[in-house]
Amino acid sequence: MKxxxxxxxxxxNDHRVWAxxxxxxxxxxxxxxxxxxxxxxxxxxxxxxxxLVIDExxxxxxVIVGFSMGGYVACEMLANPMRRVNGWALIDSSIQLDSPxxxxxxxxxxxxxxxxxxxxxxxIAKYGTHPQSHGNQALMQSxxxxxxxxxxxxxxxxxxxxxxxxxxxxxLKALSIPLHVICGVEDKTTxxxxxxxxxxxxxxxxxxxxxxxxxxxxxxxxxxVTHALKRLVSKVMNQP
Numbered sequence: 305m306k307x308x309x310x311x312x313x314x315x316x317n318d319h320r321v322w323a324x325x326x327x328x329x330x331x332x333x334x335x336x337x338x339x340x341x342x343x344x345x346x347x348x349x350x351x352x353x354x355x356l357v358i359d360e361x362x363x364x365x366x367v368i369v370g371f372s373m374g375g376y377v378a379c380e381m382l383a384n385p386m387r388r389v390n391g392w393a394l395i396d397s398s399i400q401l402d403s404p405x406x407x408x409x410x411x412x413x414x415x416x417x418x419x420x421x422x423x424x425x426x427x428i429a430k431y432g433t434h435p436q437s438h439g440n441q442a443l444m445q446s447x448x449x450x451x452x453x454x455x456x457x458x459x460x461x462x463x464x465x466x467x468x469x470x471x472x473x474x475x476l477k478a479l480s481i482p483l484h485v486i487c488g489v490e491d492k493t494t495x496x497x498x499x500x501x502x503x504x505x506x507x508x509x510x511x512x513x514x515x516x517x518x519x520x521x522x523x524x525x526x527x528x529v530t531h532a533l534k535r536l537v538s539k540v541m542n543q544p
Contacts (some may be wrong), residue, residue, distance in 0.1 A: 314372025324526035421456035488517030
Protein backbone atom coordinates (compact mmCIF):
# COMPACT_ATOMS: atom_id res chain seq x y z
CA MET A 305 0.00 0.00 0.00
CA LYS A 306 1.38 3.39 -0.99
CA UNK A 307 1.79 5.98 1.77
CA UNK A 308 -0.60 8.91 1.77
CA UNK A 309 0.75 12.45 1.58
CA UNK A 310 -1.61 15.06 3.01
CA UNK A 311 -0.64 18.28 1.24
CA UNK A 312 -1.66 21.48 3.02
CA UNK A 313 -1.61 24.75 1.01
CA UNK A 314 -0.29 28.04 2.26
CA UNK A 315 -1.98 31.40 2.65
CA UNK A 316 -3.65 32.66 -0.52
CA ASN A 317 -3.24 29.23 -2.12
CA ASP A 318 -5.55 26.41 -3.08
CA HIS A 319 -4.99 22.91 -4.49
CA ARG A 320 -3.29 24.35 -7.56
CA VAL A 321 -0.15 25.22 -5.59
CA TRP A 322 0.42 21.45 -5.30
CA ALA A 323 -0.49 20.48 -8.87
CA UNK A 324 3.04 19.76 -10.13
CA UNK A 325 4.22 18.07 -6.94
CA UNK A 326 1.09 15.92 -6.73
CA UNK A 327 1.76 14.67 -10.24
CA UNK A 328 5.44 13.98 -9.63
CA UNK A 329 4.92 11.99 -6.41
CA UNK A 330 2.41 9.58 -7.99
CA UNK A 331 4.97 6.77 -8.53
CA UNK A 332 5.63 6.46 -4.79
CA UNK A 333 2.61 7.92 -2.95
CA UNK A 334 -1.04 8.86 -3.05
CA UNK A 335 -2.06 12.43 -2.21
CA UNK A 336 -4.90 14.41 -0.75
CA UNK A 337 -4.97 18.19 -0.60
CA UNK A 338 -6.45 20.00 2.39
CA UNK A 339 -8.81 22.95 1.99
CA UNK A 340 -7.82 25.94 4.15
CA UNK A 341 -9.85 28.74 2.60
CA UNK A 342 -12.97 28.98 4.76
CA UNK A 343 -11.84 28.53 8.36
CA UNK A 344 -11.23 31.29 10.90
CA UNK A 345 -8.36 29.71 12.83
CA UNK A 346 -5.38 27.41 12.38
CA UNK A 347 -7.10 24.99 14.77
CA UNK A 348 -10.17 24.79 12.53
CA UNK A 349 -7.94 24.21 9.50
CA UNK A 350 -6.23 21.37 11.36
CA UNK A 351 -9.52 19.79 12.40
CA UNK A 352 -10.80 19.84 8.82
CA UNK A 353 -7.49 18.49 7.51
CA UNK A 354 -7.66 15.55 9.91
CA UNK A 355 -10.94 14.50 8.34
CA LEU A 356 -9.09 13.65 5.10
CA VAL A 357 -7.00 10.95 6.80
CA ILE A 358 -8.82 9.97 9.99
CA ASP A 359 -10.60 6.99 8.42
CA GLU A 360 -7.52 5.52 6.73
CA UNK A 361 -6.52 2.00 7.87
CA UNK A 362 -4.31 1.99 10.94
CA UNK A 363 -1.49 0.33 9.00
CA UNK A 364 -1.41 2.98 6.28
CA UNK A 365 1.58 5.30 6.43
CA UNK A 366 0.57 8.96 6.68
CA VAL A 367 2.88 11.88 5.91
CA ILE A 368 1.74 15.46 6.55
CA VAL A 369 3.28 18.12 4.29
CA GLY A 370 2.64 21.76 5.13
CA PHE A 371 3.61 24.66 2.89
CA SER A 372 3.94 28.12 4.47
CA MET A 373 0.73 28.65 6.48
CA GLY A 374 0.08 24.96 5.89
CA GLY A 375 3.14 24.31 8.03
CA TYR A 376 1.39 26.02 10.93
CA VAL A 377 -1.57 23.73 10.33
CA ALA A 378 0.76 20.72 10.32
CA CYS A 379 2.25 21.83 13.66
CA GLU A 380 -1.25 22.11 15.14
CA MET A 381 -2.15 18.65 13.85
CA LEU A 382 0.96 16.99 15.23
CA ALA A 383 0.67 18.74 18.58
CA ASN A 384 -2.91 17.46 18.88
CA PRO A 385 -2.90 14.16 16.95
CA MET A 386 -6.09 12.34 16.06
CA ARG A 387 -4.29 9.33 14.60
CA ARG A 388 -0.75 8.09 14.06
CA VAL A 389 1.40 10.08 11.65
CA ASN A 390 4.59 8.53 10.28
CA GLY A 391 6.46 11.56 8.98
CA TRP A 392 6.07 15.22 8.14
CA ALA A 393 7.54 18.05 6.12
CA LEU A 394 7.66 21.81 6.62
CA ILE A 395 8.08 23.70 3.36
CA ASP A 396 8.98 27.40 3.56
CA SER A 397 7.39 27.59 6.98
CA SER A 398 8.30 28.10 10.63
CA ILE A 399 7.68 26.67 14.09
CA GLN A 400 8.17 30.06 15.76
CA LEU A 401 5.56 32.65 16.59
CA ASP A 402 5.70 36.08 14.94
CA SER A 403 8.18 38.65 16.14
CA PRO A 404 6.73 42.04 17.14
CA UNK A 405 8.01 43.41 13.83
CA UNK A 406 6.27 40.66 11.87
CA UNK A 407 3.01 41.31 13.73
CA UNK A 408 3.15 44.99 12.77
CA UNK A 409 3.89 44.04 9.16
CA UNK A 410 0.84 41.75 9.06
CA UNK A 411 -1.42 44.58 10.23
CA UNK A 412 -0.02 46.86 7.52
CA UNK A 413 -0.56 44.12 4.94
CA UNK A 414 -4.20 43.79 5.95
CA UNK A 415 -4.68 47.55 5.52
CA UNK A 416 -3.17 47.50 2.03
CA UNK A 417 -5.21 44.45 1.03
CA UNK A 418 -8.40 46.23 2.03
CA UNK A 419 -7.58 49.20 -0.18
CA UNK A 420 -6.13 47.57 -3.32
CA UNK A 421 -5.94 43.79 -3.28
CA UNK A 422 -5.08 43.26 -6.99
CA UNK A 423 -2.03 45.49 -6.67
CA UNK A 424 -1.05 43.75 -3.44
CA UNK A 425 -1.39 40.36 -5.16
CA UNK A 426 1.06 41.45 -7.85
CA UNK A 427 3.55 42.52 -5.19
CA ILE A 428 3.13 39.23 -3.31
CA ALA A 429 3.72 37.19 -6.46
CA LYS A 430 6.96 39.04 -7.19
CA TYR A 431 8.19 39.19 -3.60
CA GLY A 432 7.51 35.49 -3.07
CA THR A 433 9.53 34.22 -6.01
CA HIS A 434 13.18 33.94 -7.04
CA PRO A 435 14.38 36.65 -9.47
CA GLN A 436 14.97 33.97 -12.10
CA SER A 437 11.28 33.05 -11.91
CA HIS A 438 10.20 36.53 -12.93
CA GLY A 439 11.02 35.86 -16.56
CA ASN A 440 8.78 32.78 -16.63
CA GLN A 441 5.51 34.41 -17.63
CA ALA A 442 3.45 31.22 -17.43
CA LEU A 443 4.66 30.51 -13.89
CA MET A 444 4.18 34.07 -12.68
CA GLN A 445 0.70 34.30 -14.20
CA SER A 446 -0.26 30.99 -12.58
CA UNK A 447 0.91 32.19 -9.16
CA UNK A 448 -0.86 35.54 -9.57
CA UNK A 449 -4.10 33.96 -10.76
CA UNK A 450 -4.31 31.73 -7.70
CA UNK A 451 -3.82 34.77 -5.45
CA UNK A 452 -6.54 36.71 -7.26
CA UNK A 453 -8.95 33.78 -7.25
CA UNK A 454 -8.54 33.21 -3.51
CA UNK A 455 -9.10 36.92 -2.93
CA UNK A 456 -8.67 39.59 -0.31
CA UNK A 457 -11.33 38.60 2.25
CA UNK A 458 -9.90 35.09 2.52
CA UNK A 459 -6.35 36.43 2.75
CA UNK A 460 -7.31 38.77 5.59
CA UNK A 461 -9.06 35.96 7.47
CA UNK A 462 -5.97 33.79 7.05
CA UNK A 463 -3.64 36.55 8.24
CA UNK A 464 -5.75 36.95 11.36
CA UNK A 465 -5.66 33.19 11.94
CA UNK A 466 -1.87 33.14 11.56
CA UNK A 467 -1.51 35.96 14.10
CA UNK A 468 -3.48 33.94 16.67
CA UNK A 469 -1.68 30.61 16.25
CA UNK A 470 -0.25 28.83 19.28
CA UNK A 471 3.30 27.93 20.28
CA UNK A 472 3.82 24.18 19.87
CA UNK A 473 7.60 23.94 19.98
CA UNK A 474 7.67 21.85 23.16
CA UNK A 475 5.10 19.41 21.81
CA LEU A 476 6.95 19.13 18.51
CA LYS A 477 10.23 18.42 20.29
CA ALA A 478 8.61 15.30 21.75
CA LEU A 479 7.94 13.78 18.31
CA SER A 480 9.98 10.78 17.18
CA ILE A 481 9.11 10.69 13.48
CA PRO A 482 11.14 11.86 10.46
CA LEU A 483 10.89 15.52 9.51
CA HIS A 484 12.13 17.19 6.35
CA VAL A 485 12.51 20.97 6.53
CA ILE A 486 12.47 22.35 2.99
CA CYS A 487 13.15 25.97 2.03
CA GLY A 488 13.87 28.05 -1.05
CA VAL A 489 17.31 29.63 -0.90
CA GLU A 490 15.84 33.06 -1.74
CA ASP A 491 12.74 32.86 0.48
CA LYS A 492 12.03 36.37 1.76
CA THR A 493 8.59 35.56 3.17
CA THR A 494 9.80 32.94 5.66
CA UNK A 495 13.56 33.50 5.51
CA UNK A 496 16.00 30.57 5.59
CA UNK A 497 16.98 31.34 9.19
CA UNK A 498 13.53 30.17 10.27
CA UNK A 499 14.01 26.80 8.54
CA UNK A 500 17.48 26.52 10.05
CA UNK A 501 15.96 27.04 13.50
CA UNK A 502 13.32 24.35 12.85
CA UNK A 503 15.93 21.85 11.69
CA UNK A 504 18.20 22.64 14.62
CA UNK A 505 15.44 22.50 17.22
CA UNK A 506 13.31 19.50 16.26
CA UNK A 507 14.40 15.85 16.46
CA UNK A 508 14.93 13.69 13.37
CA UNK A 509 14.93 16.79 11.16
CA UNK A 510 16.86 17.04 7.90
CA UNK A 511 17.21 20.35 6.06
CA UNK A 512 16.84 20.66 2.28
CA UNK A 513 17.61 23.81 0.30
CA UNK A 514 15.72 24.38 -2.94
CA UNK A 515 17.84 26.16 -5.52
CA UNK A 516 16.44 28.82 -7.84
CA UNK A 517 13.38 29.27 -5.65
CA UNK A 518 11.99 31.90 -3.35
CA UNK A 519 8.97 31.23 -1.17
CA UNK A 520 6.86 29.46 -3.78
CA UNK A 521 8.99 26.32 -4.00
CA UNK A 522 6.18 23.85 -4.88
CA UNK A 523 5.61 25.85 -8.06
CA UNK A 524 9.08 27.23 -8.70
CA UNK A 525 11.00 23.96 -8.34
CA UNK A 526 8.56 21.04 -7.90
CA UNK A 527 11.20 18.52 -8.97
CA UNK A 528 13.50 19.41 -6.08
CA VAL A 529 10.59 19.45 -3.62
CA THR A 530 9.54 16.02 -4.86
CA HIS A 531 13.08 14.71 -4.40
CA ALA A 532 13.02 15.79 -0.74
CA LEU A 533 9.58 14.23 -0.25
CA LYS A 534 10.69 10.98 -1.89
CA ARG A 535 13.57 10.71 0.57
CA LEU A 536 11.14 11.37 3.42
CA VAL A 537 8.79 8.66 2.20
CA SER A 538 11.72 6.24 1.96
CA LYS A 539 12.53 6.87 5.62
CA VAL A 540 8.89 6.39 6.59
CA MET A 541 8.53 3.14 4.67
CA ASN A 542 11.65 1.72 6.32
CA GLN A 543 10.29 2.30 9.79
CA PRO A 544 8.21 -0.32 11.67
